[in-house]
Amino acid sequence: YLWINDALMAVFFLFVGLEIKREFVDGELSSWADRRLPMVAAAAGMAVPALVYLALAGTGLASGWAIPAATDIAFAIGVLALLGKRAPASLKLFLTTVAIVDDMGAVAIIAFFYTASISVLWLAAAGGVLAGMAVLNRAGVKRLTPFLLLAALLWVCVFMSGVHATIAGVLAALTIPITRSPGAPDDAQSPLHRLEHALAGPVAFVVVPAFGFANAGVSLTGMSPAILLGPLPSGIAAGLFFGKQFGIFGSIWIADRTGFAPRPGGASWAQIYGVALLAGIGFTMSLFIGNLAFVDPQQIAAVKFGVLGGSLVSAITGIVVLRFASSRKQTQVAA
DSSP, X not given: OHIIIIIIHHHHHHHHHHHHHHHHHHSTTSSHHHHHHHHHHHHHHHHHHHHHHHHHHOGGGGXXXXXXXXXXXXXXXXXHHHTGGGSOHHHHHHHHHHHHHHHHHHHHHHHHHSOOOOOHHHHHHHHHHHHHHHHHHHTTOOOXXXXXXXXXXXXXXXXXXXXXXXXXXXXXXXXXXXXXXXTSSOOTTOHHHHHHHHHHHHIIIIIHXXXXXXHOOOOOTTOXXXXXXXXXXXXXXXXXXXXXXXXXXXXXXXXXXXXXXXXOTTOOHHHHHHHHHHTTOOHHHXXXXXXXXXXXXXXXXXXXXXXXXXXXXXXXXXXXHHHHHXXXXXHHHHO
């Protein structure tokens, strides 16, 4: 699965990096006032699940602490989209921004905590390629071809350096030029917007399904109930389900009550709680980190069992809460 987990997923992280840059330069995270609540919620939504996991899994399985810390932006937003108008636009926007900040945290975790050994020579080469891409950006180059060729070379250098190769995707994305278009649709001449739109389809319909097909299958052959219900899958599932909702909802409540940042407009506390539950859908990112944290086949199977279980319960519970909250709000408005 090397070509999927290292090569195709680098394309996924390139797409994530483009989203992050766009949001920070020209989107909903372009000012500090807009960033405060998503950053606080995302930070708490990563820290609390990690603590829940460590409390249940113990120090012997500590390498998996980051597995329940990640939110799968595509699946979480997809589930929220199924609710249509039952979920206010402000909540969809908030979940998107929280998930993007969450992705930034996941990228940092992979870079700093899941890198075994580093080749200084290859890392220096990667730095040189990245500097070249930055020079192209500063020179006003708008064609994507030079950036993409250098991005491929950057991937090779990062892969050989020992740092996980997917980090190359995010680093490359940060050098892609963007033309700001505040208050208007994406600029058709903006290289970043063009590349992001070009990657949206392949990432959604090729990269993510390929990764899921290769990594999500759980073989129960030879797996004892003690392993399937043991501390590893239990810690992951509890971290995703309990840790995410308590971390995100609790941080929003505290931020709103203290005046640090107001809660998303037009949303009830019940609806905010439902979105906090949806943030417990880990899937792609959680499975990816799980493959970096463990090498034993039975432990990896247990990781998949915990991720799928925690994500499924989070999705179902979040949908139920949001449906109930929406119906109750509509009844109150009608009354």
